[in-house]
Amino acid sequence: MEVKILTKNGINFLIPFILITSCFALWGFANDMTGPIVKAFSKIFRMSVTEGALVQVAFYLGYFAMAFPAAMFIQRYSFKAGVLVGLSLFAIGSFMFFPAKMTGMYYPFLLAYFILTCGLSFLETSCNPYIYCMGSEDTATQRLNLAQAFNPIGALMGMYIAMEFVQIKMSPMTTEQRAILPDTQFNILKDNDLSVLIGPYLGLGAACIFLLVLIRLTKMPKATDTRVNKSIVRAFKELLHIANYREGIIAQFFYVGAQVSCWTFIIQYGTRVFMEEGMDEKSAEILSQKYNIIAMVFFTVSRFICTWFLKYIPAGRLLSILAISAIGLTIGAILFPDRNGIYCLVGISACMSLMFPTIYGIALRHVGDNVKFAGAGLIMAILGGSVFPPLQALIIDSGITIMDISATNLSFTIPLICFIVIAIYGHRAYIRHYILSPDAEDHV
Template identity: 40%
Template structure:
C-alpha cells in the first residue's frame, strides 16, 4: 500500500535537523506519549502480584490481567490502522489518549465495586487506547519532519519508552505494592467478612491511585495536543486500503511469515517473564511484593542496557547470527531459572 504523507509548508525543512525547531514543542508532546505507554505497560505487569495478594487468587486467575490487556491490543490494532487512513495521525493520537484516560479513570469505580472483572474491563479500554496510540504515534513521529531523518527521529522518541517503564515500576513499588497488607491467603480466609473487606478496600484504593493520577496528567497532555496549531497535519488519508490484498502479498513472503511467528513467541515469552518476575522472586527469595519489584526494575534496566550493547555488536556480528546466539543464550538461561532456582 503506497503511503502518502501530507505536511504543512512550515515543516518542509532541510534534512540536517532531526527535529526542526518549528515542531520542537509538538515533538516533545508526542514523544511524552512514548513514555506514558511504557509506564502503563510495566505498571500493569505488577498488578498480577498485587491482585494475587488482595483477592487470594491463583497465578492463572491473575493472568487474566494480561489477557485483557494484550487481547485489547490484538482487537484494536487493525481498526486503529484503518482509522488513521481515513483521518489524521493527530486524530489517532487523541483517540488513543482518550481511551487511555477513560480506562485509567475507570479504576476509581472499579475500586469502589471491588470487582475483579471491572478492573479487567478498565484495563481492556486502557490498553485499547495504547494500541491506537502506538499505531498513530510511530508514523506520526516519522512524518513530523524531514523524511531523511525520520528513522533517527523515531529512535529518539522510542528511547523515552524505557524511561516511562522505570517510572511505572517506581510508582507501583511505592504507591501500590508497599501498601498491600501482609496477611496471607490463609489469614485472610480466617478474617471476618467486614475486616477482610476493609483491608481489600484500602488495597484497591492504592491500586487505583496511580492510574487516576496518570489520567489527570494525560488530560492536560490531550488538551495541549488538541489545541496546538503547530502539530503537522500528517496522515495516510487518500491512500487506498486493500487489506485483503496486502495480507495475501505479505504472507507469500516466507521470511515475513517466519518473522511473524518468531515475533509471536518472543512477545509471548517477554510478557510471560515480566508478568511473573515478581511472583518468582517472592517464591524463591521469600520477599514481599515491594521488595521483589526491585528485581523486576533491575531486569528492565538490564533490558535497556542490552539494547544499546546489541546495537553496537551489530557492527561486528550480522543481525541473524546475533539473534540466533541470543536465542540460544535465552534458552539456556531459562533452563537455569527453571531448574536451579534462587540466586
C-alpha cells in the same frame, strides 16, 4: 541524537519525534506497572495465580481488538488523530478504575484494563509507523530503537510506583491470613487495598489528558500522512507475500509473550526463593520487585547500547545473537533453585531490550504504502501477552515438580520456547537481507 535520522525530503521531524516519543514512555509506564499488580489482585481478591493473570489477558486483548480499527482510522485521517484518540481511550480506561473500585468486584477492573489498552493499541498503531516514517527507510530500525529506548524509562517509573505506592502501602497480611478472614473484615481490608491500588492509575489518566492537550495544540507536520485508496483485503494480500512481514508477526507474538511472562512472574519466582531463605511473604514480594526494577535498568541501558551496535551489526544478526543469549539465561532460570535463577531473569531483560523495535523494523521492510495496515498487524501480535502468561500461570498453579525443579521454575519453559522462535526469525531475516538476492527475499 543524529539529526539525519529524523529528516526526510528536507523536512525535520525533531519536535514530532519528541512528542510521540513521550507516548512511548507513557505506555511503558502502564505496561510495567501492571505486572506487579497481577500479584496484588491475587491477594486482594483471594484468587489463584491463573485468575490473577486474567489482568494480562484483558490488558493485551485490548491491543488485539483495536489494532485494525485503529489502522482504518489513521488510514482515513492521520497519525496525529490516531494518537489523540489513543490518549483519550487511555485516559478513560485509567479513570474507570475509580468506579471499578466502588463496585468492590474484580471484573470491572478487567473492563477498565481493556478500555485502557484499546487506547494503547491506537497509540502503538499510530506511533510506531509514525516514527518509522520520520526519515529514510535505511535508518528506520535505528530510529525505532531510539524512540523505544524511552519506553523502558517510563517502565522503570511504573515499576517504582507499583512498589512504593501499591505493594508497600498494601496491608502486610499474607495470602494465608487473608484466606481465613471473616467476610466483614475481608471486605474492609479489600476496600482499603483497592483504594491504594487505583491511585497510580488516576494519576496516569491525568498525565494522558495533559499530553493530549499538548499534542492537540502543537502543529504536527503531515508529510507522513499519505492516504492510499486501497482495501484492507488487497493490502494484506500484498503484505502476506513478504516473508519478513508474515514471519515478523509470528516473532512479535512470541516476543511479547516472553516479555510479559518474564516480567510478570519474576515476582512469583523471587517470592518463592526469598521465602525459602526465611523472609515473610510481603518482604519477599517487595525484594522481588526490586530485582524487577534492576532488570528494567538493564533493559534500558541495553536498549541504548544495542541501538549503537545497530550501526555495525545487521539487525537480524544482532536479534538472533540476543535471542540465543536469552535462551541460555532462561535455561539457567529453570535449572537454578536459588538466587542464581533470579540473576538469570535479570540478564534476560538485557537480551530483550532490542527485540520489539528490531522485529518491527525488519518486518516493515519493503511494505511500501501498506505501512499503516502493516503496523496494525504487528500491534495485533501483542496478543501474545494475553496468551502465554495464563499458560505459565497454569504451570505454577499445578504445583508440578520434575527432577526437584519447582513448578515456578518449570513455568519458564514458556518464554524459552518464545526465544527459540525469535532466534530463528532473526537468522532468517539476516539470510534474506544480506545473502539472498532481493528477488529471493520475498519468497523464502
